[in-house]
Amino acid sequence: MMALAQRRFGIDHPLVSVRDHAAALANYRRLGFAPSPISYHPWGTVTSLMMFPSNFIELIGVADPGKFGTAAVDGFCFGRRLGEFLAREEGVSLVALHSTDCDGDHAELVARGLASQGRIDFRRAMRLPDGSPGEAVVSLGLFLDDELPDVSNFICHQHRPELIWVPGWQQHPNGAQGIAALTYVAAEPERLVARWRLIYGDEAVGQVDGVFQADSGCGRLRALTPDQAAAEYGAVGLPQARAERPHAIAIRVAVESLALVIKVLAAGGLSGVERGGCLQVAPEHCGNVILEFAEG
Structure with a gap:
């Protein structure tokens, strides 16, 4: 939980x-x-x-x-x-x-x-x-x-x-429990980091496995470079963007069971791509943002 x-x-x-x-x-x-x-x-x-x-x-x-x-x-x-x-x-x-x-x-x-x-x-x-x-x-x-x-x-x-x-x-058929992370893409992630430091302080901002992130206290904010975003989400496809600029590309939702999510998606005629312990759903089904489900 x-x-x-x-x-x-x-x-x-x-x-x-x-x-x-x-x-x-x-x-x-x-x-x-x-x-x-x-x-x-x-x-x-x-x-x-x-x-x-x-x-x-x-x-x-x-x-x-x-x-x-x-x-x-x-x-x-x-x-x-x-x-x-x-x-x-x-x-x-x-x-x-x-x-x-x-x-x-x-x-x-x-x-x-x-x-x-x-x-x-x-x-x-x-x-x-x-x-x-x-x-x-x-x-x-x-x-x-x-x-x-x-x-x-x-x-x-x-x-x-x-x-x-x-x-x-708060009772969802897919077992959703909350937003665990928001992921952005930015050519210069340091610009986002500077903003996050003002909000959360230096101690809450850093790098994990080469990815800049901030702990908001209620979910993480992550900033990927375009290459990192392509590597992490390329299989499911990135949201459409008219211009190159920092913007959110994914919402990670914690769930009770990925097996349940897969079952619910199938009942709705949908599917996802499994990667790194997450099930990613293409942005065209989610309002031009990737929804990724992860147990935890």
Whole structure:
């Protein structure tokens, strides 16, 4: 079983951004996930969550571009940013980091030298498993890097966590238990390392088997060179990218049993490539990101 726990600045959730949310959601069900009910953000995006005990995958798309600009802060709008990303490609557009004190954590990261675009507070109507209505109350702190836009982060403080970490949403047919790692590709991994040092400190960042990585306290962040990425994921195929730039290419999900995952995938008409103890599923089935399943 996974030993991960929610930690400050730990991996909270990657945003897997897709153009056809309904089709992508159907694929995630075929992959063996049990998504939370669909809900909507005030700035025009549609979302559903693959919940785990300590983090989750958010599958997000644009539902109503006419709402772009709602809840904007100094001209920044999440919906508009997502729309701009999707105009280029699909995949992981941002990664949220866990927080239970948005104001304090935001101030601390700014003091460490991380550039910020400010804070956002919003509410999102939702429906619980028993059909009753709820309202998520969320605070975000924006840390977007113009030079590393697809490696950027925001901190996410759920003021009503009981409406997000619902036990009934954490039971997946594929036995998924949580995000163990996020993998990026970068021609110069040191650029990502410099950012991670600001967030996690020098002691949490280093190299393992020649791969730069950071321990977020709730899953690892990994940075591969293009050659390393081709060697590790070439058999399953890398996500499509319009331009060479640092971006996420894989989400590693810890599971109870790879045999169970293989069985569930087969039932959905899918398969994976086994490599290094992981079962890798091609990005065309996962929102232009590789999903890799590993026991642990």
